[in-house]
Amino acid sequence: MNSRTWSPRSSGAGVRPLRVLHVVRQYAPAVGGLENFVACLAAEQRNAGLDAQVLTLDSVFHAPPAPPLPAQERLDGIPVRRLAWRGSHRYPLAPGVLKHLREFDLVHVHGVDFFADFLAITQFFHRRPLLLSTHGGFFHTAYASRLKRLFFHTVTRWSLHRYAHVFACSEGDFDTFQVIRPNGMTLIENGVDTEKFRGAAAAGFQPVLAFVGRFSNNKRVDRLVRLVADLRARGCAARLLVIGRDWDGNLTRLEDLVRSLGVQEAVEIHTGLSDPQIRTQLGRASFVASASEYEGFGMTLVEGLSAGLIPLASDIRSFKGIVERAGVGQTLDFTQPEVAASVAHQFIDRVAADHPRFRHAALQAASHWSWPATAERFMVQYDQVPGHQVRRLQGVDIAVMTGELLMRELDECATRRRSVYLAFANAHTLNQARRQLSYQNTLRHFLVVNDGVGMDIASRWRYGHTFPENLNGTDFVPRWLRESRSRLRVFLLGARPEVVDAAHARCRELFPRHDWVGHAHGYFGPEDEAALCERIRQAAPDVLLVAMGNPLQEHWIARCAPAAGVPVAIGVGALFDFWSGTAKRAPDWVRAMKLEWLYRLWREPRRMWRRYLLGNMLFLRAAWGDRQ
Secondary structure (H helix, E strand, C coil): CCHHHHHCCCCCCCCCCCEEEEEECCCCCCCCCCHHHHHHHHHHHHHHCCCEEEEEEECCCCCCCCCCCCCCCCCCCCEEEECCCEEECCCCCHHHHHHHCCCCCCEEEEEECCHHHHHHHCCCHHCCCCCCCCCHHHHHCCCHHHHHHHHHHHHHHHHHHHHHHEECCCCCHHHHHHHHCCCCEECCCECCCCCCCCCCCCCCCEEEEEEEEEEEEHCHHHHHHHHHHHHHHHHCEEEEEEEEEEECCCHHHHHHHHHHCCCCEEEEEEEECHHHHHHHHHHCCCCEEECCCCCCCHHHHHHHHHHEEEEEEEHHHHHHHHHHHHHCEEEEEECHHHHHHHHHHHHHHHHHHHHHHHHHHHCCCCCCHHHHHHHHHHHHCCCCCCCCEEEEEEEEEEEEECCHHHHHHHHHHHHCCHHHHHHHCCHHHHHHHCCHHHHHHHHHEEEEEEHHHHHHHHHHHCCCCCCCCCCCCHHHHHHHHHHHCCCCCCEECCCCCHHHHHHHHHEEEHCCCCCEEEEEEECCCCHHHHHHHHHHHHHHEEEEEEEEECCCHHHHHHHHHHHCCCEEEECCCHHHHHHHCCCCCCCHHHHHCCCCHHHHHHHHHHHHCCCHHHHHHHHHHHHCCCCC
């Protein structure tokens, strides 16, 4: 039984949801593909039960000077935190990010920038699992291209290897980043809000191209203006709608270009429109157009497809991938204006002749990039991040679970008679597993959970987190028997005859709802095992509690529980001694301070000194060496 099969993703009763921090340099009220991506992903994750939040900078780039944005607010239901920053917007410095990581299980960084590098450099300190979405890297423009390439093959190469996983947002990104991160990378194309503009395109054919996005240098909106001028010179009644926001100071240049080419009647530029207003403008068009020189993905093309617009776009890798997957659209080589105009003219004529079919194909193709499907692909990868579901400590895989989740899992296994073997691992358990490879191998067949403060220390040193809850067997097993949703048939095995007899009688008083179908002491030899297994099988318990101490109880369960036909078998250590009254628990206040080990040492110093004094020191030394 492998604990990796459990995925505590959702926020069921008593289960803390996975906490994910999305770190991105720009977010709402900034407008753009990256901002939209993070907002949609976080919203879908919150809908799925994750506690997804956003951390970003406290100002909007390329905007007029304004007071800093609020340090904290909630936007569309998503908690947003903001940081002060210094330096250039190309590489903004915000070391204050470290103050916000502690409460999160995963940190998902968006973009290859200061945050990507700084969190990688400081990972040894914050110890949070890191994930990265590439979003095109920093190759959107030719600015400082040689320096960028050098940085990419040195700093970025090193940084990416500190990330648990890297998500390429397009086929082009995958090819680019695979050079420096050949393993641990997955292609997950950007999700798109396919509902926002769904079906907005003109119902009947219109020779109108719509560009939607920022007027940044790499978008090359000027080439679309020239394309329309060339098309009109060829007798095509093409028109262009430029919809978006000025970026890099291009608005004035575009207006001057429109006048110089004499296409004022054919080109309209709209800024500051709301989504409903953009939808209205798209109702005048049949094509979505972009002459961009570089895109991490190409979200506007997919939004156009969802509206029923047919793509006319530059022949860059990301756009080609979208057009090929959609099976509708045309790419153009804008570096050859005459060729581009000729190809575009012919394509527009083809669409005009069969517009309903093209429009329907665009609408159908957009569903591939819908957000629910994309968010699920990310969450499947989250489940694989080391330390999220399972933490390997000193060679033993420990499940990350709450008591509520563990009880639900045991109930289901008992009811469905699906096998699960449960072990509670403390410092002593791991000491034995390090010394005995056979015991370590036996524990691979168990669902192993954390028991004691030592496990929290080891987990924090290795993964940066303690476990959600201390799951020691002496407290958890009685809790499960009290709170189980099912009526269980239980068999007790182990301890001295008088101890197990008394424990069995006590259990019938404490937990009368369950059927206590049998018990047997633990003083038997190998020759008795077959008969004992048959006795247990005849009793047909749902649960077998084995009290032999470890590693004997785990070895016995792995070897004999299948023959005994028991779905749920649990190694419970000294639990029968406590139930029978043979041993005394520490007072509640001692247990609350996590010092029950010290109480047991005080009660039985001759038997316990080696385990708790020498053993704990050996465990902590091994835990320190086990750090990542």
